[in-house]
Amino acid sequence: MNTFSKMFMLLSLSVVSVALYAADEVAATVNDQTISQSAVDAHIRMGLGEEAVQKLQGAQRDAVITDLIGRELLVQEAKKAGLDKKPEIQAEIADKTADVLSAAYMRHWFKQHQPSDEELQKEYDRQAQMPAPKQFKTRHIVTATEQDAKAVITALGNQTSFADLAAQKSIDTATKSKGGELDWLLPHQMFPPYLQAVVTLQKGNYTSSPVQTHIGWHVIMLDDIREAPKPMFDNVKQILAKDLSAQQWQKFVTELRGSAKIETTK
Numbered sequence: 537m538n539t540f541s542k543m544f545m546l547l548s549l550s551v552v553s554v555a556l557y558a559a560d561e562v563a564a565t566v567n568d569q570t571i572s573q574s575a576v577d578a579h580i581r582m583g584l585g586e587e588a589v590q591k592l593q594g595a596q597r598d599a600v601i602t603d604l605i606g607r608e609l610l611v612q613e614a615k616k617a618g619l620d621k622k623p624e625i626q627a628e629i630a631d632k633t634a635d636v637l638s639a640a641y642m643r644h645w646f647k648q649h650q651p652s653d654e655e656l657q658k659e660y661d662r663q664a665q666m667p668a669p670k671q672f673k674t675r676h677i678v679t680a681t682e683q684d685a686k687a688v689i690t691a692l693g694n695q696t697s698f699a700d701l702a703a704q705k706s707i708d709t710a711t712k713s714k715g716g717e718l719d720w721l722l723p724h725q726m727f728p729p730y731l732q733a734v735v736t737l738q739k740g741n742y743t744s745s746p747v748q749t750h751i752g753w754h755v756i757m758l759d760d761i762r763e764a765p766k767p768m769f770d771n772v773k774q775i776l777a778k779d780l781s782a783q784q785w786q787k788f789v790t791e792l793r794g795s796a797k798i799e800t801t802k
Contacts (some may be wrong), residue, residue: 563601565607577601634772645788651780659776660769668763670723674717674733675759677701678752685746685753692742696755707752716757723763727751734758 541754559571577589578599584592592600651659675698679685688701699715706712719770727749737743739757746753 544629564605565706566605569608569612569614571601571608572605576604580605594782642785645785646781649781649784651777651784655780656773657769659780660772664766669765671720671762671764672720672723672726672758673720673760673762674734675702675757676708676711676718676730677706677716678751679746679755680707682746682748682753685755686757689742689744694753698742701720717759720762720764730754730756 563573563576564571572655576597576622580592580597581590595602595752614620620629625764642762660777677685679688682703691701692698702712702716706716709719726734729747729749733743733754734748737756739758739760742757743755747756748754
């Protein structure tokens with residue numbers, strides 16, 4: 537799916553927050569072992585993401601510190617028991633360390649490889665030349681039973697107005713007062729049975745048999761079809777940047793594997 541298609545789906549933007557504590561400020565001391573505010577930040581970041589580091593304050597941050605104190609007590613007891621010397625425990629520690637370092641390098645790499653405005657514009661122009669996805673303008677009448685839907689189809693065949701029937705018979709309270717009219721929809725925005733019925737219709741026609749979804753039984757009319765409007769560059773710039781960075785990262789990882797000496801044993 538290209539970026540123009542993704543524009544019609546949910547977009548999430550990451551926010552980089554500013555640490556509120558000095559990195560070496562002490563949050564707690566447990567048997568002379570300190571827990572720094574930066575360690576608290578790291579724990580929050582690993583569990584909830586960067587944005588939570590700034591948002592989690594007061595009692596919520598205190599609760600995290602309490603958890604870390606409990607963890608530190610257990611760590612100290614584990615060391616007294618010599619568990620940190622066991623090979624299987626050392627392997628787990630090494631595995632967690634590798635996870636942290638690889639994640640840190642990914643963040644570093646993406647920060648250093650932000651696409652330029654020229655690259656983003658070039659990608660926008662390339663995708664703008666691609667065929668736009670289709671949008672469908674439909675209306676429907678939803679009933680609780682198949683028998684009721686069939687009665688609606690019979691009434692339509694007797695020249696009863698679709699809008700009148702929607703107002704009288706539809707259980708969809710959001711559309712019944714609008715003649716059953718729905719917004720312009722992309723294929724992925726429609727339930728599969730609904731979409732399958734819509735793509736078989738000619739403009740101005742309605743389904744000759746009821747279509748069932750988890751909402752109920754639909755009688756569907758197709759009003760129009762159009763190409764989805766292309767989004768403006770500024771509206772998709774962030775999505776383009778995310779996509780290009782992901783493509784460049786995948787290329788980097790592929791090249792890294794290609795240049796490495798890798799041996800596996802069965």
